[in-house]
Amino acid sequence: TQLLEQSPQFLSIQEGENLTVYCNSSSVFSSLQWYRQEPGEGPVLLVTVVTGGEVKKLKRLTFQFGDARKDSSLHITAAQPGDTGLYLCGGAGGTSYGKLTFGQGTILTVHP
Amino acid sequence: SAVISQKPSRDICQRGTSLTIQCQVDSQVTMMFWYRQQPGQSLTLIATANQGSEATYESGFVIDKFPISRPNLTFSTLTVSNMSPEDSSIYLCSAERANYGYTFGSGTRLTVV
Numbered sequence: 001t002q003l004l005e006q007s008p009q010f011l012s013i014q015e016g017e018n019l020t021v022y023c024n025s026s027s028v029f030s031s032l033q034w035y036r037q038e039p040g041e042g043p044v045l046l047v048t049v050v051t052g053g054e055v056k057k058l059k060r061l062t063f064q065f066g067d068a069r070k071d072s073s074l075h076i077t078a079a080q081p082g083d084t085g086l087y088l089c090g091g092a093g094g095t096s097y098g099k100l101t102f103g104q105g106t107i108l109t110v111h112p
Numbered sequence: 113s114a115v116i117s118q119k120p121s122r123d124i125c126q127r128g129t130s131l132t133i134q135c136q137v138d139s140q141v142t143m144m145f146w147y148r149q150q151p152g153q154s155l156t157l158i159a160t161a162n163q164g165s166e167a168t169y170e171s172g173f174v175i176d177k178f179p180i181s182r183p184n185l186t187f188s189t190l191t192v193s194n195m196s197p198e199d200s201s202i203y204l205c206s207a208e209r210a211n212y213g214y215t216f217g218s219g220t221r222l223t224v225v
Contacts, residue, residue, distance in 0.1 A: 006154075033213055033214060035216075039151070040218070040219070040221070041218050041219065042116075042118075042204050042206075042216030042219050043155070043216045044216075045213050045214065045215065048213045086152060088154060088155070090214065092214070098143050099145065100145070100157075100206075100214055102154045102155050103154060104153070104154045105152070105153060105154040107152055
């Protein structure tokens with residue numbers, strides 16, 4: 001069974017601060033997706049990283065896929081209250097063909 | 113990305129009854145997935161639904177409790193049978209589409225009383 005360890009589970013920060021969320025595994029994934037979810041909605045895909053060492057930027061969000069495709073990070077610069085939500089990483093491929101393996105999730109609260 | 117319409121968005125049900133949740137995708141997809149989620153927590157995969165074959169269930173989930181239909185490549189249903197308060201949760205469907213990744217419905221918030 002493939003596992004994704006996501007940390008931290010909770011983050012409470014002030015507007016303007018930076019933060020990083022991590023997803024780590026002992027398994028190799030063919031791709032890793034990052035989602036953001038707000039209450040009452042389904043997860044919304046932010047980015048998919050596919051290549052080992054890949055870095056993708058989405059405005060103030062920077063996503064990195066580890067060289068060995070076993071880990072990933074999400075870095076948010078100058079967080080804003082609108083960034084508040086549940087962040088999820090999901091790994092695809094490997095031994096769990098076609099299925100996403102999710103991390104535990106990170107609840108981010110950005111205070112004005 | 114693919115658009116998934118899921119309904120109902122929420123329901124309050126009596127214990128012992130069943131609820132069927134529907135998901136409609138705006139394009140044909142090979143695989144659809146059903147998840148369960150407690151508020152503020154991660155997603156737990158219930159089963160994978162492929163058109164033309166029986167759903168594949170994850171450990172801890174059985175067909176008698178969560179029967180799934182997949183009559184065509186754009187539609188699937190999940191039934192939560194003989195409900196108890198422990199079934200209160202958010203249920204989500206998802207589909208994978210080439211070049212778009214995995215897309216989720218908006219979820220069904222189920223409360224069993």
